[in-house]
Amino acid sequence: MHRRIIAPGALAAASVLLAIPASAASYSPGAPGIGDPYYPAYGNGGYDVSHYDLRLKYQPATDELEGTATILARTTQDLSRFDLDFLLDVSEVRVNGAAASFASSGEHELAITPKRPLPKGTAVTVVVRYRGVPSAKQAYGFTSWHRTPDGGIGANEPEAAWWWFPSNDHPLDKATYDVSVLVPDGVQALSNGVLRSTRSRLGWTRWNWRQDKPQTTYLATLAVGRFDITRSTSEGGIPVINAYSRDLGENDGAARASVERTGEIVDWLSTYFGPYPFATAGGYVPDTTTGYALETQTRVYYSPRQFSNGSNTSVVVHELAHQWWGDSVSVKGWKDIWINEGFARYAQWLWSEHEGEGTAQQLADYVYASHPAGDPFWTVLPGDPGPDHQFDIAVYDRGALAIQALRNEIGDKAFFALLKDWTRRYRYGNASVADFRRLAEKVSGKPLAALFDTWLFQPVRPGAPAAHAASVAVRAAGAPVPPRSWKKIAATNGVHGHSG
Template identity: 50%
Template sequence: MRRSRAWVAAVAVLALAGCTDAVAPAPSTSASTAASFAAGAEGAGDPYFPTYGNGGYDVGDYDLRLRYDPARGELNGTATITATATQDLSRFNLDLAFLVARKVTVDGRAATSRSDGNELVITPAAGLASGAAFTVVIDYGGKPQALNNKTLGVGGWLTTRDGAFAIGQPESASTWFPVNDHPSDKATFSLAMTVPGGVEAISNGVPGARSTAAGWTTWTWRESNPLAGYLAFVVIGQYRVRVGTHAGRPMIIAIPESLPATGNAARALDRTGEIADYLATRFGPYPFAAYGGVVLDDDRVGYALETQSRPVYGNTFFRGSANATVVAHELAHQWYGDSVSLRRWQDIWLNEGFATYAEWLWDEHQGERTVQESFDRAYANFDWSIPTGDPGVDHLFSEAVYVRGAMTVQALRHTIGDDAFFALLKSWPAEHRDGNASTEDFIAAAEKASGKDLGDFFEAWLFGDRKPTY
């Protein structure tokens, strides 16, 4: 994510709400004893956001068949979720905010469900044995809303004059589909979104067949690489959608009809392929099956977000120029943040530090300031009081994460040398492709690549509260 300078957000610490006590299970056909069955945790256990996500299972795929009526503001449809139990489950939760589950089945059998705040609590007809694959089908709907926390900001489903969109970090998906909403549980994703004829619906991945019947059009999308919940998006409205190819893969650019067809936003996004190709020389092969970008002409969105395969940009970035630097930032996330995702939110510098560093690389590539000049400008007058490697919830999107993170990357380059450094920039996303990783994993990778003990280096640059020696 890249935020415009006019947009400031902070996040609030949420209360721990785990649920791991054993409960009486429904009858099970597994060999597990009844006493072993328990409810899945009500959170993924993230130290920053304990209630985000859920425990007890691992999602493999989301398949959404939805219909949105902009005139009524209603979203209805079916989510089919395939998953695997990671414990003997008597019940489990999915994250679902504001919408109502009308009918739930697990493996074709009716299940009971209830809403508990933003949690959908599901009890299957029979307990699910650890290691068992299962399928949940949820018929649900209602009038989706945004998540509006006074310190976290607004994210999730937002209605517009001609449609709606759903984006946001660190959570948004739960406002429009049932989800295990934590980056540690990634899954493939399909969307069939039916909207009134003449209205566009853009999402992640490769576009599929489009059909129109009785005045309604169904747009289909498929992301075959696992994604974190907050990286799923949908944008509905009046858009100029340009479909092409780049490097043999679909390239979809969507610009609102409210903006000029050849204006700054369009000219910036037209460089998507060029920028992605340059970043591939630094980070290795592009990790997804599609390219593109979507612009939102909405003052509520003062940021850009690295939604997988197709970033979404607030038009605020393009009001003064065809800003290609923000495009470089969000495309860098396709490697650092999307393909290789966080294991816990405190490690967000692995996303934002490297994406900011990609801005510096791109500026140098364009003949503007060098990477070292960008570093020197940041290093000269910086507040080092916030640790990059553990910034706290209130500073999750602060300069300590973005700029100090990028300075850490450049300092690492000088410490281990260009050969080891640029090899590491490629080996890291290659070795962790479609997975999750932590700061500790990166430190180990950097030490392996360089053959050096880097404990003191990372302690100073990521966790110290005073200016590191450079």
């Protein structure tokens, strides 16, 4: 569990009061965390970001990154000081054009004091100039920056932004992005959204990317290296941009055979979840040694190890399902992670049905039978797993079991209507497990509190009566037989392992 060391409150408060004119004594610092109990120091209080403009230069040979971040925000309180989440070395900060004082604080905070206090409701433009070597930085004992033989990658969950841009790093503060990256000729720079342009001059090429739909900070990605980039359009009209490191070796064919089906899978998922929420789709496979994949918005990050045993469209389904469940509709707090991972896993079960390799019910039966009473699997609560178990396998598999139980309880017509209603109602916003339960009750006309409590919030295996009522069969004695799709589904079990 990550912990933040906080300076004594009385001393900090006294310092702030001395820095503020008497006429502005009502102004106070923004909180150094947004208020998420899982990660108290993540995100910040006092303002809301609407847009990030990131103008970067990266040298792959030395992993040196320099940049200017222009952040557009609005204050949510009378603000004397505010924090950004950031690790690299800052040379200058300006707030609404005026030079501001700044200092590093704690493990990953950049504390900024504007020249003049900012009234509540003020539009704020923050400019941060910085540079550094991302791979040389750690916080809480880990890094989310992946050094590769030909460059570097920013991708991790629940934090990745600190290593390459200053931000308000929590899903509650979503924003649009312009990311412009200057790299040596012959090197590619990838990010989220639409590639607006590239231009070359004096041995350097600038890549300009735009994400015009709200995006949370951990879903922003930067990838620099030597990539083979492919472009296509899905049958449903969604442009697809994929990229593959030129050094994938024996994993290259399997990676392409999987990720090149992105357009087909996006169209297929749209039949369950409603229209694809973004202007483009795709993924990239860099030359990294991590074992996980990540649903970075519109441009999914895949580790080559995902394809070490051959092609695996199931992991592509999982990450693309997140474009609806987690990306377009994001969690209100990290305790709501079931909304992301349970439904991404369940999408794999639906794909298994589509491929004729086992129905969702057969997969539910198998998962239930594979974990007898007393298995620690049942002690993890998908509806509020705690920070130490946020990405536990139970959040995925028990989470998907809960979804199958809900499907059986309310029937297919209401269930599939609910999925589309959810992604439409909360599109580009944030929502919680409680919000989902309320909508499920509204759509189905049934009270569902007991079902949600049984499958998401009780630290025990649901008993035979509860299982029977949810149509999750208790298998006869003996080892359960996995459906044909299970091996590929299980290969995604570590998709969010920490890189540190």
